[in-house]
Amino acid sequence: MHNYFLPPRIECGDGAIQNLGEHVKAFDGKKPLLVTDAGIINAGIFAKAVEPLEATGLSHTTYSEIEPNPTDISVAQGAAVYTAEACDVVIAVGGGSVMDAAKAIRILASHTSPARLESSPTEGGLAPYYADIGGLERIRGDMPPLICVPTTAGTGSEVSQGAIITDTSLQTTDRWRKRAIVTPFNMAALALLDPGITVGMPPGLTAATGMDAITHGVEAYVATKYHPISEGVALQALKMLGKNIRTVYHHGEDIVARGEMLLAASMAAFAFQKGLGAVHSLAHQLSTDAPIPHGIANAILLPHVMEFNLPNAIEGYADIASALGIDTTGMSHGEAACAAIDEIRALNAELNMPAGLGEAGLDREKIPKLAADAMLDHCYKFNPRECRETDMLHLFEAAF
Ligand SMILES: [Fe+2]
Missing domain, CATH: 3.40.50.1970 (Rossmann fold)
Known part of the structure; x- marks a missing residue:
């Protein structure tokens, strides 16, 4: 049921x-x-x-x-x-x-x-x-x-x-x-x-919150719960987010793009009724301890978690690549999935996200404790690939 x-x-x-x-x-x-x-x-x-x-x-x-x-x-x-x-x-x-x-x-x-x-x-x-x-x-x-x-x-x-x-x-x-x-x-x-x-939002906040919405769409689409309604909504949200996020970052006054971002962010959040994933379990630990704003933590962690999930999410990530606007004609599912990860990296660079958690302000010595705390967060339970504490540790280190 x-x-x-x-x-x-x-x-x-x-x-x-x-x-x-x-x-x-x-x-x-x-x-x-x-x-x-x-x-x-x-x-x-x-x-x-x-x-x-x-x-x-x-x-x-x-x-x-x-x-x-x-x-x-x-x-x-x-x-x-x-x-x-x-x-x-x-x-x-x-x-x-x-x-x-x-x-x-x-x-x-x-x-x-x-x-x-x-x-x-x-x-x-x-x-x-x-x-x-x-x-x-x-x-x-x-x-x-x-x-x-x-x-x-x-x-x-x-x-x-x-x-x-x-x-x-x-x-x-x-x-x-x-x-x-x-x-x-x-x-x-x-x-x-x-x-x-939202037109007056500064570019940094626009980028961070927009990347939070993209993370919701990506994690929800490949989360393990059975929720076809959310799957459809997540893809359409990613389509709108991918189309508009660069515009609102560079041209904050664009009211049409701002409107699409607002609605798409709502859609992506609706979609995570299907579940989120390891990115959120890791990011939740950083908002109080580093402190790194939630959207920035997600943006940095997302490509690393996608790489970790890749064996269990190839087809899902291939769909996401198309939704984000990549022409996947002629690509295998594996190539398209990797193109989705590359696109997140490219977005992070264009939106001037910090290159890693260290640059964002995390103290490396805290990582083992944060990895242990991440296991207390429920989001990772719907991650397409099983996560243990050692995986959380590895993901924090990789994103550092
Ligand atoms: Fe979030």
Whole structure:
């Protein structure tokens, strides 16, 4: 038996944000909680979300204390604000960290009593809901509507079922552990994809987040779960990403290319319902410890993991080569698969990604511990080739 979940609604197009107030009203919302971070406010993006709310006469509350790699502590504080202010809709305006935190805020605000949130908001409130201890079964669907306004084209968190939260009560070998909360109810009731929000993204962030989306498409397409819908969506996402990523890097103002990147990033994230792979298990260790931004870590690791996977993913990578725009006429599957890996390397060079994890800031001595921690991450379990700790070690070393 297979279960597939589709995102409820995606509205995309230049100016989509202008409809935000009407959408809140359509959900019968009277007072949304806006979740964001300081960077989004300082970049002037947050104001673009507030404007249409005020134009429709809606009052709102803002919680902006979301940090990169959001913790259960900021989630609990956000949920306490939601409850204290009697909010009825959650709107995330930001990248993956903000959207993941908003998902968790919504779970906590609807599954924990207000008295408990008020008395001890940070005391293990999210503990029952983590995926690794069967949280899926404990999360109900009766939660406030979630509207996501992604400000980057990469994580696709607006349509994914996961939220990655740093659990401050648990440690890996010597630090807090990132854990996943997974439920189909985490998909936003509405994803508003407005390329006008992303035109101002600097080239470095555009490249890193775009490579995250490409990694989602590549890993999902060859992941081991049976999910033909995702396979089709992943290939089309890779086609759009391959066609537009260089354009948005060199010509950030191109609104059509920005729109295609936003939608393709959502599609690639939807596709990873099929599973991800070793790249993500390795990259998740680098975002807190190196620290190397998620997209950059993925970009560096991806060609190395593809080489490792090659014996088990030749046909899949050959399909990916075509999707990325390579003319594979006359090539064997093996040649086309290698051409896909070469294309990722060429993209990394053109987008000025660091040549290796060392150049990106990783301390080589940390590798054995990070390899051990990577085995605690669930993503690699769907990798097309089995990964052991020695493989993780070898992959980190190769990418160094
Ligand atoms: Fe990712």
